[in-house]
Amino acid sequence: MRIGRTRSAGIAIAGALLLLALVGPRLTPNQPSTQFTEFVYAPPMRPHIVDASGRVRAPFVYPLVLENRLERRYAEDRSRLLPLRMFRDGTLFSVDPSADAPWFPLGTDALGRDQLARLASGTRLSLGVAIAAALGALVLGALVGALAGFVNGLLDEGLMRASDFVLALPAVYVVLALRAAMPLVLTTPQVFWTMVIVLAAVGWPVPARGVRAIVAAERNREYAEAARALGASRTRLLLRHLLPATRGLLVVQATLLLPAFVLAEATLSFVGLGFSEPIPSWGAMLREAGAGRALIEAPWLFAPAATIVLSALAVNLIAGGSARSPLSERHSRF
C-alpha cells in the first residue's frame, strides 16, 4: 500500500502544477507584467483566518505598509483587513480593488511585479516546452526505432549508428550550439518552438534504441506472424500490433525526459538563451532572482526553483510507484 501512497502523492503534485498552468493568469487579479512601483521586493502576504483580537474570520490579508524605503522593509497594517473574495472580476482569488491595496500571495520582484502571477504564466511556458519536447522526442524516437527494427540491413544499421552518434554527443554543448545558431533575440513563440525542436533533436536516441529492440524481437513472435498470414499490411502490422508493445518503454522514457527537459528549459533561460525579460518562465525568473542580492533579501524570488523540484518530484514519485523499469533505463544524461 505504500506504493499506492507515493504514487498518489506524485499525482497530486503533478495535478496541482498542471492546474496552476491551466488557471494561469486567472488565479489572482494582478497581471504578470504590471509593475507596482510602490511595492518593490514586497514579501509574500500570507492569508490569515484569525484577526488581531483573536476572532476567527473568513480568510483575509493585512495590507502592506512600507516601513523603510531604503531597506525595503515592509510591515503588515494590522488595523485594516482585506477580505479574500473568490470568483470575482474574472479571477479565482482577489481582494477588493477599491481598497487600493494589492495582494501579493508570493511577494513581488525587483520591479514590483506579482510573483505568483509570473509563476503561474511561467508554469505554462516551462511545462509546455517540456511536454511538447518530450512528445516530440518520443514520437521521433518511436518512428526511427520502429523503422529500424522493422527493416533489416543498411537502413537499420544507419539509423542505429546515427542514434549512437547523437548519444555520444555532449548534450549541453550541442543544445547551446544549436540555440546559438538562432538570433539572440526571438519572439516568445519562436523561443518556445526553437527549444522544443532542439531538445527533441537531442532526446530521441534513447527511446529509439528501446523501440527498435522491442519491435525487432516482437516481429518474429507468433502473433505477428499470424497477423501477417491473415494478410495484414506492413503498416498495419507495425502500427496495430508491434508499436503497442513499446508502450511501457515509452512511458518510462517519458518519465526520464520530462524532468530533464524542464531542467533544460530552466538552464537555457537561466543563462539568457531561452525566454527572456519580460516573459516569465521558471528559468527566466531564476535568472532575475540570481542576478541581485535576492538570495538573502528576497528568498521568495526562488519560488521557481521549488516548482522545478516539485515537477521532477511528481514524475519521480509516479514513476517510482509504477512497474519497475530496467536499471539501464534509469538515468537520463541531461
Add this chain to the structure above:
Amino acid sequence: MHRGLLRYLIRRVLLAVILVIVVSSAALLLVQAAPGDYLSGFDLDPATVAAERSRLGLDRPAIVQYLSWLGRAARFDLGESLKYRRPVASLVSERAAMTALLGVAALLLATLVGVPAGIFTASRRNTLTALTRGLSLLLLSVPSLVTSFALLLLASRTGWFPVGGLAMSNDAGAWLLSAKYLVLPAVALALPIAASLERIQSQALADALSDPAVRAAAARGCSYRRVVWRHAFRLSLKPVLAIYGAIVGSVLSGSFAVEIVTSWPGLGALMYEALIARDLFLVAGCAAMGAILLAIGILASDIAVAIADPRVEESA
C-alpha cells in the same frame, strides 16, 4: 594484452576522433550561420569594423573560413580566441582541466556517499533506511542548478565556504585554496548523482539478493553480512558500473549549470562566454573538448564494467 581488447580500444579512439571533428565543425558552422559575428557586438565606426573583419579573416565566405580552420586544426592548431587573444588550445585545456577536476570530485563524492547508502537501504529495513530512501527520492528531483543556489544560500548565511570566485594563481599554496573553493560546486553537482546512485545500487543489490547463487550462499549458512558483502555486492557491481557511462554525461551537463551559478572557471562557462561573444574558434574548441571529456568518461566506465565482469570482452 588481449588482441580483442586492443582492437576494441582502437575502434573507440577512432570513433572519438570522428566525433570530435564532426562536433567541432558543426559548432563552428552553426555559429557562422547565426546572424552577426564577433565584431557586431562592438559599437565602432563601420570602417574600423570592416578593416578589423578583413584582418581577422571574418569577411571571407563561410566555407573558406571553415576549410582553413579545418586545415589548421588537422595540425592541432585550433586558432586564436577572438575575445581572449590567446590560442584556443591552451585556453580550452586549462578550463577543461577545471571541469574535469570538478566532475571527478563530484563523482568520487557521489560514489562514496551513494553506493554505501544504496547497500544500506537494500540490505536492511528500518526507520533510517526509509528516511534515506525518501531523502534520495527527494534529492533525485533536485537538479544541480537548484542545489547550487541552495548551497550558495547556506554558504552566504554561515560563511563556511567561499561563495564562488576562484582566484587563478600559480602559487604553491594555490592548491589548498582551490580545494576550498571546490567544495561548494562539487557538493552541488554530487548531490543529485549520489541520490541516483543510491537508488540504482539499492535496486541492483535487491535484485542480487534474490539471485539463486546468492540465496544458495545464504542456504549454506553464510552470515547475512557475508552474503551481502561477498556475494550480492559483487553481483550488483555490474549494473551499477554500467550506469556510470550515462552518469558521466549528466555530470558534464550538470557541471554547466553549477559552473555558471558558482562562477567556477570551467569549460561550460567558457563555452557560454564564447557563444555570447560569437567567438567562433573558441566555440568549436569548447565543443571538441566537451566531446573528448565525454568520450574519455564513457570509455573509463566501459573499462570498469569489463574489469568487474570478465565475460564482457569486446562488445563495442
